[in-house]
Amino acid sequence: MKFSSLPNRIFIKLLLSFWLCSSLIIAIVGLLPLIQQKHDQTKIPPHLEALLERVAKRIEQEPAQLDSRRPQRWHRFREMGHKPVRFYLVDEQGQVVNTDRVSRAMRRFMLLAEEAGQPISHQFKDEILFGPHEFTVNGNKYSLYGRLAEMHPRPWFFFFIDNIIMTLILAIILSGLLCAILAWHLGKPLRALKHSVEAVARGDLSHRADKYTTARHDEIGQLAVAFNAMADAIESMVNSQQRLISDISHELRTPLTRLQLALALARKKGQESTELERIGYEAQQLEAMIAELLELSRAKLNRHENKHSLSLSETLGQVLDDAEFEAEQQNKQLLIDIDEQLTLPITPRPLSRAIENLLRNAIHYAHKQISIKAAPFNDHVLIEIIDDGPGIALEADLKAIFDPFYRPQSARERESGGWGLGLAIAKAAVDAHKGQITATNATPHGLLVSIKLPK
Numbered sequence: 001m002k003f004s005s006l007p008n009r010i011f012i013k014l015l016l017s018f019w020l021c022s023s024l025i026i027a028i029v030g031l032l033p034l035i036q037q038k039h040d041q042t043k044i045p046p047h048l049e050a051l052l053e054r055v056a057k058r059i060e061q062e063p064a065q066l067d068s069r070r071p072q073r074w075h076r077f078r079e080m081g082h083k084p085v086r087f088y089l090v091d092e093q094g095q096v097v098n099t100d101r102v103s104r105a106m107r108r109f110m111l112l113a114e115e116a117g118q119p120i121s122h123q124f125k126d127e128i129l130f131g132p133h134e135f136t137v138n139g140n141k142y143s144l145y146g147r148l149a150e151m152h153p154r155p156w157f158f159f160f161i162d163n164i165i166m167t168l169i170l171a172i173i174l175s176g177l178l179c180a181i182l183a184w185h186l187g188k189p190l191r192a193l194k195h196s197v198e199a200v201a202r203g204d205l206s207h208r209a210d211k212y213t214t215a216r217h218d219e220i221g222q223l224a225v226a227f228n229a230m231a232d233a234i235e236s237m238v239n240s241q242q243r244l245i246s247d248i249s250h251e252l253r254t255p256l257t258r259l260q261l262a263l264a265l266a267r268k269k270g271q272e273s274t275e276l277e278r279i280g281y282e283a284q285q286l287e288a289m290i291a292e293l294l295e296l297s298r299a300k301l302n303r304h305e306n307k308h309s310l311s312l313s314e315t316l317g318q319v320l321d322d323a324e325f326e327a328e329q330q331n332k333q334l335l336i337d338i339d340e341q342l343t344l345p346i347t348p349r350p351l352s353r354a355i356e357n358l359l360r361n362a363i364h365y366a367h368k369q370i371s372i373k374a375a376p377f378n379d380h381v382l383i384e385i386i387d388d389g390p391g392i393a394l395e396a397d398l399k400a401i402f403d404p405f406y407r408p409q410s411a412r413e414r415e416s417g418g419w420g421l422g423l424a425i426a427k428a429a430v431d432a433h434k435g436q437i438t439a440t441n442a443t444p445h446g447l448l449v450s451i452k453l454p455k
Contacts, residue, residue: 009218013186021178025171044119044130052119052133052144055087059144063137066097088145090132097142105129106147113145189213189220193227203431205235243297252290259283292421295353296404296428307345307433312374312381313338315348316355320372323359332366334359337373344381344455346433354429357422358385358449365389365447376455380435383451391441398439402427 059066066089088106089098096102109122109129121130131145192213199207208231209224216224263280320336327334355372362370366387374383392398400406404424430437435453442448 010186010220013218014182017182018179021175021182024178025175042121044121048121048128048130048146048148049119049133051085052087052131052146055146056133056135056142056144059089059142060135060137066137083149086147088131088147090143090145092141103147106145110145186220189216189224193220193224196224196227196231200231200234204434205231205238207231252286256283256286256290260287289421292425296421296425307347309343309345310348311340312342312344312346312383313340315346316352319352319356319359323356323363323370326360327363327366327370330363331368332363333369334363335369335371335373337371339375342374342376342381344453346453347429350429350432354426354451355383355385357426361422362387362389362447362449377452380452380454383453385449385451386442386446388442388446391445391447392439398441401439402437 087098088096088102090110091097094110105124105127106129109124110132112122113120113132119131119133121128126149128148129145130148132143134141134143136142189212193209196207196209208228213224214221214228259279260283263276263283266276316338320334320338324334324336359370359372362385366389368388370385370387372383372385374381376382392401402423404421406424427437430451430453433453435451437449437451440448440450
């Protein structure tokens with residue numbers, strides 16, 4: 001069975017990764033003493049073996065040196081490049097006969113040499129112990145060992161053997177580094193997938209998981225492929241819905257046009273009545289609603305339209321002139337604060353329609369004053385429209401006023417609340433620019449609508 005077809009591949013990757021990580025650290029920490037022993041304990045070098053032979057011949061030639069009643073001074077010689085060499089003579093019972101001062105390192109070395117079964121040398125910190133050289137004097141067997149004050153070069157990593165705490169710290173750092181690499185390897189596609197999910201949640205239905213994520217042969221790759229399929233289906237359904245609304249709106253215009261034509265003919269013939277006036281009024285309302293629906297569908301369907309870097313002041317020029325005139329007719333004041341040098345990538349018609357709807361809504365509910373201002377802020381442009389009207393009392397209404405056909409409780413009447421499509425059109429236009437639109441109550445009263453558009 002191929003690895004790519006194994007179940008729970010993320011589980012297998014995690015298991016193998018952490019297992020290999022821990023095994024590697026344990027192996028390194030465990031093998032260091034063995035490597036040190038192999039490095040420190042080797043077969044006795046020829047020059048040290050020759051030194052032991054020379055000393056043994058002296059003893060063979062002068063057996064009187066073995067007399068325990070004589071001072072034992074022969075065991076130290078200045079040899080090997082004027083470095084002090086100390087010798088230890090051991091009898092058959094394992095007793096050192098030439099000195100009573102035997103270091104713990106020498107006793108340990110004797111055991112190591114006995115286990116090795118041959119002459120060896122061993123590095124102990126700043127000295128080398130070597131031997132044994134066996135010989136016979138007067139029918140008695142002796143073993144000769146030597147100790148040389150010398151330090152052989154050691155690999156740098158042997159430092160950690162002598163420093164256990166440092167070794168533990170290194171193991172912790174190394175394991176953290178390996179786990180961090182593993183977490184980054186697994187987290188990178190998850191972060192990319194999270195970014196794609198958030199983009200779709202914000203309304204960017206064209207966003208998809210990248211090829212690197214979908215090309216993975218594990219559950220993350222399968223999830224990315226499934227997400228792309230889901231996003232394709234959602235985008236197709238939403239676009240189909242918008243096209244259906246647009247098509248229905250177009251189809252409704254045909255009988256509506258015939259109805260208005262019939263009303264015009266009836267009026268021409270002098271058939272005036274209250275009923276005809278009511279029919280004419282409702283026909284006009286229906287015509288306006290259909291126009292709003294078509295505008296909403298157009299804003300949502302054309303969200304991928306190419307944008308151009310234009311002056312915001314020039315783009316909104318006609319809208320601002322019309323809003324200023326409308327405010328004057330209602331004895332209200334519109335304050336405009338937009339930098340003429342401010343430019344950003346926009347689609348002129350949808351954005352102009354969005355600002356127009358917001359300004360009309362603000363003018364309608366304002367008592368005396370409305371203001372619109374735009375300024376660059378970090379990596380985006382902030383547009384704020386403020387009125388001094390009553391605002392919106394309920395927090396839930398503030399979050400829902402941009403939904404199609406939603407009207408706050410204070411605007412249920414058709415004369416004051418419309419159909420709840422103006423703000424939905426504004427939100428669709430802002431979404432098409434990959435921006436954000438929010439509404440909050442102003443202080444001390446009124447409504448503040450903020451629009452953030454990327455530069």
